[in-house]
Amino acid sequence: MAKPLDQSDHRALVAEQWHQWQTSVRAYLLAAVQNYHDAEDLTQQVAVAVARDFEKYDPQTPFIRWALAIARNRVLNYRRAKATSKLVFSPDTLESLAGAMPEQPPAQSETRQALDRCLGKLQDRSRHALTLRYEQDLKPREIALSLGMSHTAVTSLLHRVHKALAKCVKEALAKA
Amino acid sequence: MKPLPNELEAFFSGEASPQQVQALEDWINADPDNARAFIAQAHFRELIGQTIRHRNLTQQPPGHLLHELAELEAAASAPTIEWVSQSRSTGLPHWQLWAGLAALVMFAAVLGLTLYVVQGPGVSDPYRNTTAQHPPTNPAPGPKDTPTRRPVATLTVEHNAAWDRRPGEELHAGQRFTLTKGFAEITTGRGAVAIIEAPATIELLQNDNAICLHTGKLIGICETPSSKGLLVRTPHMDVTDLGTRFGVASGSMSGTFVTVFDGQIEVASPDGLTPVRTLGRAESIAVDTARQETESHPFDTTTFSTPADMNPGIAMASGSVRFLFVTPDELTQNQYRSDSHVSVFEELRGDVLPGDVPVSFVSPGKYDRMLPDNIEGTRLEAGTATHSYVIRARPGTQDSTYRGELTFETPILGVMILAEDWHAFETLMPDRAISLDPMPSELLEGMDQEVLPDASVADWVRISEDRKTLSFYLYASAAKADLIRVFVEAPVTHEPLGL
Numbered sequence: 001m002a003k004p005l006d007q008s009d010h011r012a013l014v015a016e017q018w019h020q021w022q023t024s025v026r027a028y029l030l031a032a033v034q035n036y037h038d039a040e041d042l043t044q045q046v047a048v049a050v051a052r053d054f055e056k057y058d059p060q061t062p063f064i065r066w067a068l069a070i071a072r073n074r075v076l077n078y079r080r081a082k083a084t085s086k087l088v089f090s091p092d093t094l095e096s097l098a099g100a101m102p103e104q105p106p107a108q109s110e111t112r113q114a115l116d117r118c119l120g121k122l123q124d125r126s127r128h129a130l131t132l133r134y135e136q137d138l139k140p141r142e143i144a145l146s147l148g149m150s151h152t153a154v155t156s157l158l159h160r161v162h163k164a165l166a167k168c169v170k171e172a173l174a175k176a
Numbered sequence: 177m178k179p180l181p182n183e184l185e186a187f188f189s190g191e192a193s194p195q196q197v198q199a200l201e202d203w204i205n206a207d208p209d210n211a212r213a214f215i216a217q218a219h220f221r222e223l224i225g226q227t228i229r230h231r232n233l234t235q236q237p238p239g240h241l242l243h244e245l246a247e248l249e250a251a252a253s254a255p256t257i258e259w260v261s262q263s264r265s266t267g268l269p270h271w272q273l274w275a276g277l278a279a280l281v282m283f284a285a286v287l288g289l290t291l292y293v294v295q296g297p298g299v300s301d302p303y304r305n306t307t308a309q310h311p312p313t314n315p316a317p318g319p320k321d322t323p324t325r326r327p328v329a330t331l332t333v334e335h336n337a338a339w340d341r342r343p344g345e346e347l348h349a350g351q352r353f354t355l356t357k358g359f360a361e362i363t364t365g366r367g368a369v370a371i372i373e374a375p376a377t378i379e380l381l382q383n384d385n386a387i388c389l390h391t392g393k394l395i396g397i398c399e400t401p402s403s404k405g406l407l408v409r410t411p412h413m414d415v416t417d418l419g420t421r422f423g424v425a426s427g428s429m430s431g432t433f434v435t436v437f438d439g440q441i442e443v444a445s446p447d448g449l450t451p452v453r454t455l456g457r458a459e460s461i462a463v464d465t466a467r468q469e470t471e472s473h474p475f476d477t478t479t480f481s482t483p484a485d486m487n488p489g490i491a492m493a494s495g496s497v498r499f500l501f502v503t504p505d506e507l508t509q510n511q512y513r514s515d516s517h518v519s520v521f522e523e524l525r526g527d528v529l530p531g532d533v534p535v536s537f538v539s540p541g542k543y544d545r546m547l548p549d550n551i552e553g554t555r556l557e558a559g560t561a562t563h564s565y566v567i568r569a570r571p572g573t574q575d576s577t578y579r580g581e582l583t584f585e586t587p588i589l590g591v592m593i594l595a596e597d598w599h600a601f602e603t604l605m606p607d608r609a610i611s612l613d614p615m616p617s618e619l620l621e622g623m624d625q626e627v628l629p630d631a632s633v634a635d636w637v638r639i640s641e642d643r644k645t646l647s648f649y650l651y652a653s654a655a656k657a658d659l660i661r662v663f664v665e666a667p668v669t670h671e672p673l674g675l
Binding site: 006007008009015019022023024026027028030031034035036044045047048049051052088089090092093096097099100101102106108111112115116119130131133134135139140141155158159162165166169 | 185197204211212219225373374
């Protein structure tokens with residue numbers, strides 16, 4: 001039987017695990033609430049809960065399962081607070097998504113480096129649209145107003161850019 | 177079932193219709209591979225967001241203009257630039273940035289002036305309804321506070337902090353940042369110290385003694401007259417210092433919890449709709465997200481433990497040391513157990529000793545024989561102004577050894593290890609001394625008082641030549657705790673609070 005961790009080691013373990021998994025937790029929350037600002041706020045809430053309740057984490061179990069259980073509760077609270085049940089997933093779907101999370105933390109640094117290079121290859125307009133979407137959290141309808149484009153054109157542009165980025169990153173990682 | 181690109185794009189753009197959400201749910205639940213594909217999409221988009229924010233942070237010239245932009249935005253109470261992973265900048269091409277900047281300068285100047293006139297020389301108000309605000313007894317803003325572009329605080333110390341800030345860096349009104357790991361100490365323009373523990377998001381307000389704690393934990397320390405009045409604003413509560421030390425924990429869903437380590441604070445709701453309350457030493461209050469007070473909350477110091485060298489009076493710490501803010505009676509509750517770390521509690525803060533105090537060691541050197549005959553034995557004279565710290569080795573589950581070193585900012589005046597001296601000190605300063613009353617099941621003692629057959633498990637302490645560093649080796653069993661009290665010279669900059 002493994003020796004039980006003392007409080008400080010336990011805290012350090014949880015901090016390290018959180019560092020590895022926080023992007024995945026944020027991705028899960030993004031999937032659950034569709035809104036970057038809200039996903040960020042919820043991530044902060046999960047981070048606080050993880051830090052506060054670190055002793056409840058059982059090191060024998062995957063950290064991501066524990067963190068996602070906390071995240072799932074936060075999403076359900078969010079649903080109640082926002083009363084947007086039609087626009088966010090059901091508890092069963094949230095469960096399916098939590099179960100689909102990989103057991104190992106994804107290799108983010110390589111992907112991020114590849115993404116950075118691929119973003120550099122985009123045309124200015126495409127990169128600008130992504131900035132408005134991801135940095136300023138504008139929806140396509142608002143981006144369309146900002147860029148003087150139609151809503152359909154912006155949606156189509158974002159779809160093409162996402163697809164191109166995915167292809168570019170996949171190729172870059174394959175070469176590496 | 178095939179992927180649903182249109183539905184995915186609409187979903188992640190925040191524009192999905194209920195029918196599209198339903199279609200996606202059906203798709204996700206139809207096959208675990210679909211759920212994995214969906215998670216992969218979410219992850220990829222999150223990484224895109226992170227990468228774009230990082231690129232725009234690191235590639236946008238010219239830096240000083242962005243600072244100006246941030247500060248102008250802050251002055252106008254516009255959305256602020258964030259300085260770490262969530263940072264948002266304009267994202268505009270350079271020509272638009274410059275053109276927009278010119279327009280924004282004029283707009284912000286007018287709006288900033290308007291806000292200043294309307295609000296008076298106060299803080300920006302992310303959670304405040306100014307029409308009903310109760311003025312604090314010691315309002316933080318002073319007459320010279322204006323919403324101008326100037327630093328309002330300095331990052332003074334960090335400990336394992338995960339961000340791109342550096343100690344010594346000036347922090348400006350309107351800056352908002354997130355600490356994802358470690359601790360950071362910020363000193364406000366008035367000299368108040370705020371120790372922030374990750375994860376936390378804070379924002380600097382527009383005067384030089386106010387911090388907005390959106391989420392996370394903060395310890396406020398106000399020991400000088402000018403620092404008195406530090407305002408900590410959370411989404412649920414305004415906490416105004418009245419000359420004290422206190423801890424604030426804020427969570428978007430859990431509300432705000434405040435506990436007073438020493439002195440007094442005032443608490444009020446940011447909208448000013450509830451009466452101002454004053455809390456004293458060892459009192460706590462918790463409010464929920466609706467700003468309603470929850471059930472009486474016990475005094476809690478374990479929430480606010482920090483690295484030892486993040487605290488006033490301790491210049492450096494190494495080894496197994498943790499620092500906790502605590503009141504004297506807290507030590508009787510059998511708390512703060514750890515097999516790997518000793519707890520350090522600050523006790524006296526510039527107090528003047530009302531009588532002579534016996535101590536065991538004063539001179540530099542190593543002391544490893546705890547027989548009374550071998551103890552140096554001298555006294556600190558009445559009238560001496562001193563800080564004191566209690567070092568406590570208290571195993572949680574098993575016999576443990578602890579090694580560590582504490583370097584104080586001022587020289588050590590004396591080290592107390594004998595139980596009888598502890599009790600005498602309690603009698604001399606009953607309101608300030610940490611009590612030694614043990615739980616019925618535990619034995620408390622200063623250090624081993626006999627020469628043990630196995631010298632490798634004998635306690636020892638060492639005072640450095642400059643008398644600023646105390647090294648220690650302590651062996652404690654699960655049934656007893658070792659305690660050492662250290663007196664150091666009171667720093668001249670720290671005023672006795674006399675509380």
